[in-house]
Amino acid sequence: MEIVELVDFLKNYDGRKIRLMEVCGSHTHAIAKHGIRDLLSPQIELLSGPGCPVCVTPTAYIDKLIELSLEPNTTVATFGDLLRVPGSKESLNEAKGRGGSVEMVYSPMDVLALAQDHPDRKYVFAAVGFETTAPVYTLLLDNAIARGLDNIHILTALKTMPGAISFLCDNGAQIDGFIAPGHVSAVTGADYFNDLAAKYQIPFAVSGFGSKELVIAIYGLVQMVINNDNTVKNYYTSVVDSGQNDIIEKQLAKYFRPADVVWRGMGIIPGSGLLLKEEFARFDAGSDGLDEDNKRNKACRxxxxxxxxxxxxxxxxxxxxxxxxxxxxxxxxxxxxxxxxxxxxx
Structure with missing residues (x-):
C-alpha cells in the first residue's frame, strides 16, 4: 500500500477504540514534531509512556547529585537537560547558583580530559539512561581504568524497558499495543520484546523516527490489534536486527548487575535497573538506595x-x-x- 492509503485508513478508522503507547522519548518528540496525532482517527489514541530517561529519574537521584556538587573538590558532570530537573527542593541549576560545581558536557567521554587535567578533583558523571546509553558508560569506565584515572565516578540511574512495560500491564494501564523504542531495539534487538508480547498477549511494533516510518509502524500495529496478532513486528529493519548485539551484551554484563530501582511517579520496579557490580564499586558515587521520590509540587501529575x-x-x-x-x-x-x-x- 502507498503511504497515502495508510494515512487514509488511519484517519478514517471507525472501529473499536484502540489505545497505543510509545515508550521512547525520541518517538514522543517525533510524533509531536511530525503532527502524527493529527493524522489519526479519534478512535486511535496515542499515549506517551515512560520512555524519557530524564522524566523517570526520581528526586532522590537529583538530590544526591546536588549533594555531591556541593562537596569540596567535587564536580558533577551532566547533560544539559538534567540541569533543570526538579529535585525534592531544587534543581542542579539552582544548586549551581549557590556554589555547586556542575559542568555541562556533550559526551561522557568529555569527563576523561577533565579528570586528567585536574587529578586532585573528583568528577561524578550523571549516568542516566536506558539500554541505549548504558553501553557508553562501560566505555567511559574502560578508558578510566586504562588511563589509571581513579578520580572518575558515576552516579547511575540506568533503567531497562521490560520492567516498566510489565509494571504498566500489571497495574491497569489499558494499552492495546506498544510502539517499541527504536533506539533501545537497535541495541537489544527486536526479539527483546517477544516475552512481553507472549505474556500479556499484546502486540509490539518496532519503529523508526521519520514521519513515514511512524505511519507505517502505527498502521501495522493497528492491524495487529484488529487481527489479535500479539507478536513483535520490526518496521525498522534498516537499523534493528532480531537479536541483541553480543559485544554490547558482554560489555554490560562485565560492569552491571540487575537491580530494583525507582521510576519517578511509579515506585520501585523489581529488576528494572542496572547498578555497578561489586568489583567496580570504587567507581560508584552512591547510586544504590536512592529510592525517595518526593514531588516539589504535590499537584504535579x-x-x-x-x-x-x-x-x-x-x-x-x-x-x-x-x-x-x-x-x-x-x-x-x-x-x-x-x-x-x-x-x-x-
Missing amino acids: CGEILMGKAKPHDCPLFGKVCTPMSPEGACMVSEEGSCFNAYLVK
Missing part, C-alpha cells in the same frame, strides 16, 4: 501521565505554573518529555 492514566492537559499545573522555562515536573524538562512536547503543540 507526571507519574500518572507516564503511565497513560492522564494526559498533560489534565494536570492543573500544565502551561500555567509548569512550563519548559519553569518546570515543576520532569516531564516538562526534556525535549523527549510528554508535557514538553504537548506544550509545544498546544
Whole structure:
C-alpha cells in the first residue's frame, strides 16, 4: 500500500477504540514534531509512556547529585537537560547558583580530559539512561581504568524497558499495543520484546523516527490489534536486527548487575535497573538506595501521565505554573518529555 492509503485508513478508522503507547522519548518528540496525532482517527489514541530517561529519574537521584556538587573538590558532570530537573527542593541549576560545581558536557567521554587535567578533583558523571546509553558508560569506565584515572565516578540511574512495560500491564494501564523504542531495539534487538508480547498477549511494533516510518509502524500495529496478532513486528529493519548485539551484551554484563530501582511517579520496579557490580564499586558515587521520590509540587501529575492514566492537559499545573522555562515536573524538562512536547503543540 502507498503511504497515502495508510494515512487514509488511519484517519478514517471507525472501529473499536484502540489505545497505543510509545515508550521512547525520541518517538514522543517525533510524533509531536511530525503532527502524527493529527493524522489519526479519534478512535486511535496515542499515549506517551515512560520512555524519557530524564522524566523517570526520581528526586532522590537529583538530590544526591546536588549533594555531591556541593562537596569540596567535587564536580558533577551532566547533560544539559538534567540541569533543570526538579529535585525534592531544587534543581542542579539552582544548586549551581549557590556554589555547586556542575559542568555541562556533550559526551561522557568529555569527563576523561577533565579528570586528567585536574587529578586532585573528583568528577561524578550523571549516568542516566536506558539500554541505549548504558553501553557508553562501560566505555567511559574502560578508558578510566586504562588511563589509571581513579578520580572518575558515576552516579547511575540506568533503567531497562521490560520492567516498566510489565509494571504498566500489571497495574491497569489499558494499552492495546506498544510502539517499541527504536533506539533501545537497535541495541537489544527486536526479539527483546517477544516475552512481553507472549505474556500479556499484546502486540509490539518496532519503529523508526521519520514521519513515514511512524505511519507505517502505527498502521501495522493497528492491524495487529484488529487481527489479535500479539507478536513483535520490526518496521525498522534498516537499523534493528532480531537479536541483541553480543559485544554490547558482554560489555554490560562485565560492569552491571540487575537491580530494583525507582521510576519517578511509579515506585520501585523489581529488576528494572542496572547498578555497578561489586568489583567496580570504587567507581560508584552512591547510586544504590536512592529510592525517595518526593514531588516539589504535590499537584504535579507526571507519574500518572507516564503511565497513560492522564494526559498533560489534565494536570492543573500544565502551561500555567509548569512550563519548559519553569518546570515543576520532569516531564516538562526534556525535549523527549510528554508535557514538553504537548506544550509545544498546544
